[in-house]
Amino acid sequence: MASDQPARRATIHDVAKLAQASTAAVSRVLRDAYGVSDDMAARVKAAMKELDYRPHASARGMRGKTYxxxxxxxxxxxxxxxxxxxxxxxxxxxxxxxxxxxxxxxxxxxxxxxxxxxxxxxxxxxxxxxxxxxxxxxxxxxxxxxxxxxxxxxxxxxxxxxDDDAGAELVVRHLAELGHKYIVHLGPANGRLATQLSFVTAKRARAYRNAMESLGLGKFAEVAGCPHYTFEDGYRAAHEVLTRSRRPTAIFAGTDNVAFGVIQAAYDLGIELPRQLSLVGYDNTGTGGLGPLSLTSVDQxxxxxxxxxxxxxxxxxxxxxxxxxxxxxxxxxxxxxxxxxxx
Incomplete structure (x- = not known):
């Protein structure tokens, strides 16, 4: 007949006994202390795993560390x-x-x-x-x-x-070398996320503008407001720029999440990538690298x-x-x- 009593939690003494070590040695392994041999560490960790031993957080905290x-x-x-x-x-x-x-x-x-x-x-x-x-x-x-x-x-x-300056320049240069001129960046267009250069959003937007200027494309530069680097903001901003009478031939999205919003907006509008629109993301996420998406992106x-x-x-x-x-x-x-x- 099964007992209704909870199983006893393993203690440091149980670990020491199974590992054939002292409790002090087990404690040193737990603290990743200097001077513990590889053999001792291996025996203690094997014993901990076998016993499903977990140190009490409260006890550790009383000793001054919560680990x-x-x-x-x-x-x-x-x-x-x-x-x-x-x-x-x-x-x-x-x-x-x-x-x-x-x-x-x-x-x-x-x-x-x-x-x-x-x-x-x-x-x-x-x-x-x-x-x-x-x-x-x-x-x-x-x-x-x-x-x-x-x-x-x-x-x-x-x-x-x-290096967000270098990353944004990589994007713009790649698109320009393909022959694109009207390249729109989706990122914050105003507010501190667009102007305070400690934020990556502002860094990438500034680097985009600088790269466009240096390549002689300054008159085409535009940051379309996408303040929060989300799928939803990417979709909304992309839908706005892609329904203009003169739409961009390429979009530089501030993140892959934003780029996913662009992909959805383009799909809903019947715009084919990359034949009718080139798109670059930022982050090189695993999702973006999937075959059906195959998103060009910046790897950090x-x-x-x-x-x-x-x-x-x-x-x-x-x-x-x-x-x-x-x-x-x-x-x-x-x-x-x-x-x-x-x-």
Whole structure:
């Protein structure tokens, strides 16, 4: 007859007994402490797995550490971000730390930061926050912080960015070399997302305009308002420009999500890609690379970004005080949504 009593949770003593090690040795493995042999670490981790052992978070917290890092990001629906997070996990999880993830999509970044700090996270990786610099510095003073996808720099935190100037230039040059002149960029047209150069939205829009000017296409340059880099905004903005009497021959979408909105709008309007419209996205998401879409897009190397972010955070948590900054060089991945303009 099955017992109604819950199964006893394995303890550190159980792990030590199975691994033929002392509890102190098990504790050192859990803390990823210096001086643990590979053989000892392997035996302890095998025992933990066999016993389904999980350290009590509350007990760890009482010892001054929660062994938890936080990830804060702005959009659950953007398929680019999971590629960063999986790389973070590859670095963080082997250190016996857990990852707490939260989005600022439906609440303020300040509230998310407060929730993270209330749970005594040991550090944060923050993706493209819409928050003031003062608040960002304040958060970094409470726990080590690594910032990605925002061109903000401070001695309080580390920063990883993609070279958005180079990325936008790659797009415009590719389309111009195919023979396109009337190239429209879908991104924020006004407000701080369009003007504050710490935001990637403003960086890409400015770089687009500069590239158009340098190629002698300045009179054709136009940023069609797409303020939030979403599928819905991409669809709306694309529908507007594609129903004009004189429509563009090419569109540079601020992200792949925006590009997906363009693809849907073009389909609804009976416009064939790339014969009647060339399209370039930004992020090179797995979805965009699928055969039926085959979207030309800018690759920011999210795996490298996530790996660097995790390593930077761990070294900050280990006591590094000097500032680290990294810039990732993007690459253009040419697929089937770009071609010479149809005459």
């Amino acid at each position: 938890t890092i936080g990830i804060v990001h702005p959009d659950l629906r953007n398929t680019f971000f999971p590629d960063i997070f999986s790389a973070v996990a590859e670095v963080i999880l082997p250190t016996s730390r857990q990852i707490m993830m939260a989005t600022s999509e439906w609440t303020s970044t300040e509230d998310v930061f407060a929730a993270m700090h209330d749970r005594r996270i040991e550090g944060m990786i923050v993706v493209a926050p819409h928050i003031s610099e003062n608040k960002l510095v304040e958060a970094a003073r409470q726990a080590p912080l690594v910032l990605t996808h925002r061109h903000s720099y401070s001695t309080a935190y580390d920063t990883i960015v993609s 190397n999210p795996h490298e970004i996530g790996t660097l972010a995790a390593k930077m955070l761990l070294s900050r948590m280990d006591g590094r005080e000097s500032v680290e900054r990294a810039s990732i060089t993007p690459q253009l991945v040419v697929r089937r949504t770009t071609a010479e303009p149809f005459e």
